[in-house]
Amino acid sequence: MAANGFTPWPEETALAYRRAGYWQGRPLPELLHDWAAAHGPRTALAHGATRLTYFQLDRRVNRMAAGLRLRGVAPGKRVVVQLPNTPEFVVAVFALMRAGAIPVLAPLTHREPEITHVVAESEAVGYIGPAVYGGFDHTAMAARVAAGSTSLRRIFTLATPGEQAGGFSVLPGGCLAFPLHTVDEAPVPDRRPDASDVAFFLLSGGTTAQPRLIGRTHDDYAYQLRATAELLGLGPEDVYLAVLPAEFNLTLGSPGILGTLAAGGTVVLLDDPAPDTAFAAIARERVTVTSVLPGLAARWLDALDGAGAGLVPHQATFAPSRRPVHPLAAPAESPRTPSPSGTASGRHTESTHRTPLPDGQTLRAGTLDSLRVLQIGGGRLAPGLAARIEPGFGCRLQQVSGRAEGLLTVTRLDDPRDVVLTTQGRPVSPADEIRIDAPEGEAGELLVRGPYTPRGYYRSPEHNARAFTPDGFHRTGDLARLTPEGNLVVERRAEDLVIREE
Template identity: 50%
Template sequence: MASLLAGCTPWPEEFVDRYWAAGHWRGYTLDNLMRDWARRYGTRTALVHSDARLTYAALNRRVERMAAGFRLRGPRSGQRVVLQLPNVPESVVSLFALIRAGLVPVVCPVSYRAPAISHLVRVTQAVGYVGPSTYRGFDHTAMVADIAAQGPFLRRVFTLEAPGAGSPCGGLTTDPSGCQHSPLGSIDAPPDAPLAQGADQVAFLLPSGDTGAAPLLVPRTHDDYAYQVRAAAESVSLTEDDVYLAVPSVESTFTLGGPGIVGTLSVGGTVVLVEDAGPVVCLPVIGRERVTVTSVTPAVARHWLDVLPTMEADVSSLRLVQIGGAPVDRATAERMAATWGCRPQQVFGRPEGPLTLTRRADPDETVFTTHGRPLSPDDEIRVVDAHGRDVPDGEPGELLVRGPYTPRGYYRAPEHNARVFTADGRLRTGDLARRTPDGDLVVTGRLADGV
């Protein structure tokens, strides 16, 4: 793994060999996969957002031209670019375009404000930013201009213009700090020769599951993320006939790869993007687009359940509703099954791993009361006490994990890594869990002092 991004911790060679031998890692980059999806599913609808629809072929063309446009604007291969967009088609196009351009996206929620974004720019030495000009009343352009003026790194800003906004003279402007601002729509150029990329390289950086002004970053390689989304898609029997409604923000474990957006695209399905989790927006979309799979938090699920009787919304197309982000009470899980005609799938996941989920063949008791089993047969799970000793089944303890999609360290965080990774490479997740006699996990919350 000599090509791994500086500041990242490689998997030991023993484990690299193991994951290759098991067929988990296959040497495909996410860009390779996007090109393959365009060839296989070209005329099928890939993305839907409001009235806009984009086929696989059109999606790949936009990725190709935007990647060439990014390269013309100056960022060099391997440099980092903060990507902060809501659930719109440009978020998917930009993610894959940055990857195709040889850049490393730092994918973060559109809700992050100056303290978190400034921290990410400093830690990653990000040279670029892709985000809205304004969104829901917040001026992202002004925020990023202030951040650029404070340090030497950020020099290229690409903003998604609000509907109806103009872009005079191509939109290229330079602020007093010397940072160039361009409309994202102007980042377009004839495709050039593809870059050679290794699947062991970092595809993108994700903020950890812990929120705050200084989020840690999780490096995800092409190999490990491609395996995660493939295994997640297989675990829920995802096919080209499925329509996935992306409700949580695009960088979340759910939405991006659990199997989420990338998993749905990998099988030729359709991704429907919404920017509001409320039932007034989502329930009619489910009926109109014949959504079959979606992912929600317990709070969103309860809100939808409460409002559904008052709306003329058809949700009969749903076959799978993933629920996660927080423990769900049994009453809500049973109510989902009774009202929507499909059992929920309980999921626990973090950007740094692991991903556990219930399966279709599981009995109701397992589905309604546990988070299921790890995604991979090579996920190595321990539940330990404060002294690092394994606890008996049924007893609570801290969840420790290592596996083929759980990185061995946070990005540029050596002191933190020394505290939260064990000597044998297991991540101390900081999550409280217990294991049932059948081997299922029940995650109940966080340790009081975190990790």
């Protein structure tokens, strides 16, 4: 069921992507079933003391999907999801897809004007958000938006632990409000979407206009997960720290949360990027990969410098990586069994098999020695800061350039150090196409198309006529150039990403 207003790829192009194996015809909620079958007792999500195995994650998704359908969320309808980095974010997104609905992923920093716009543009029938977060009352905001909306009729609120209540309430105008934890019913048969359908909507960045909706299909996003995970050598022993907002494309699927789950790894969800909080999580969970913005990387490095000898990363070596790539379709290793503490044993192998540090333990030398890759994206990485990353954190740097609209370029783990420090690498897919609107070797506007770059914004025909060429290239507005070796150097982004690093 393609969302009305979504611009599909041309039929001949879509057929070529399928024949090449980029698009495999498997919707994301169906893939979650596969991941649960392959990695069932392994830890999928960790958030503080909370642990969910793959079996538990799949079961919660099933039950929430049934609960959403019972409460009036019909197939094909849109629901705004505005949640912090908690397990409920992952469960809600998959539950909506499994119920046949389409999540619209909104940053927590968006307030009433932006959410009103997103609800109107998507004709969202529901909103899922925290009751109160960071001192802001999201439930009251959603109620005001619903009062002025012709579509929004269901609000689901995530309460803080200890403040959960049952039942539901009727808001002025007839909108119903439910505590999210009560959306829990006996599972019903899945409603299987077509893999060419929109799986969810991401929102465009920028500070000068209202966000635009970007429809990502099951096929294109599943391919993005596979391609980025394979380049990172992501496997079941990896632990990914989601410290940037979960709805950010870098965090969600580059390979991020979903790519880690596809590989059978563990996702650690953290909603406070402060150095002490993040370093404690890295030490406790033995994190191997995380993604940050340049400003947050600098903040973490400054904290390391200030800590002196009391907090020292392991000694890094910068020889080309020989870590094997793990095909995501390969059979899983022998399942591990949950330990008495609720965590799972066997999550790490070889040198990363260490006992997690208990909560509250003082940080000490070696705290960051589990890290193997730090991804940095979301903006230009200054050469001086780039040069500090590998010696500062004792791990490999991977530069990432991309946006919710599609094209991702990354440096490879075996790239020469000067390439890693000074470029944003090469496209992740052999089918990605790049044009630079300038003479060869010079900087110009970056135009892109490919198997995970949508062909238009949702319900924006006039804007699409300006933002896309007649042959389907997206005009990014970025100023970029290609090196003689084919690596991308982004000189200037067209717009600032709306992401809080504080």
